[in-house]
Amino acid sequence: MNPVPDWLASYRAFGICSGYLLPLALLSVFVFKIKAKSSGYVSGYNFFILSLLLLISVTGIFMKTVAKLDVASVKYFMLGTLSFKPAPAPESMMFLIHFITSLILIVYIPSHMFAAPYTMMEARKRDDELKLVQHEK
Numbered sequence: 001m002n003p004v005p006d007w008l009a010s011y012r013a014f015g016i017c018s019g020y021l022l023p024l025a026l027l028s029v030f031v032f033k034i035k036a037k038s039s040g041y042v043s044g045y046n047f048f049i050l051s052l053l054l055l056i057s058v059t060g061i062f063m064k065t066v067a068k069l070d071v072a073s074v075k076y077f078m079l080g081t082l083s084f085k086p087a088p089a090p091e092s093m094m095f096l097i098h099f100i101t102s103l104i105l106i107v108y109i110p111s112h113m114f115a116a117p118y119t120m121m122e123a124r125k126r127d128d129e130l131k132l133v134q135h136e137k
Contacts (some may be wrong), residue, residue, distance in 0.1 A: 019057070019060060019061060019064070020061065021058045022053075023054060023057045023061065025056055026050060026053055026054045026056070026057065029050060030047075030050050030051075030054070033046065033047065033050070037071060048108070049105070049108070049109070052101055052104060052105045052108070053105070055097070055101050056101050056105065057100055059094050059097050059098040059101070060098060062094055062100065063092070063094050063095060067092060067094050069090065069092050069095055070090060070092075071096070073088075073090040073135060074090050074095065077089050
């Protein structure tokens with residue numbers, strides 16, 4: 001969009017702050033899950049999603065601050081991809097890692113969400129069995 005509407009431009013500072021806070025929040029969740037490993041409710045799938053999100057956020061920050069990316073080439077690539085007219089991808093390894101991990105996350109999240117009811121059912125069953133064992137003498 002050229003020019004960018006004022007109402008949209010006013011949210012830019014919030015987006016930048018969120019971009020820097022996201023990896024810190026993900027790291028704190030990661031550390032908490034590692035310390036709570038003994039509870040038995042932590043699965044490897046959660047670590048996979050956390051590491052994907054952490055990698056996406058770190059590569060995004062890296063592209064914003066250190067390895068400046070040509071935004072026009074990204075826009076050209078994305079518009080070509082969305083309109084089914086392939087365009088060459090930007091020659092930045094960080095962008096490719098960022099883009100591929102985002103695609104993996106997009107594919108993985110629905111399958112993870114459809115498996116959530118089954119996981120909850122198994123956890124309830126385990127809790128019920130644990131209560132039976134605790135009350136036996």
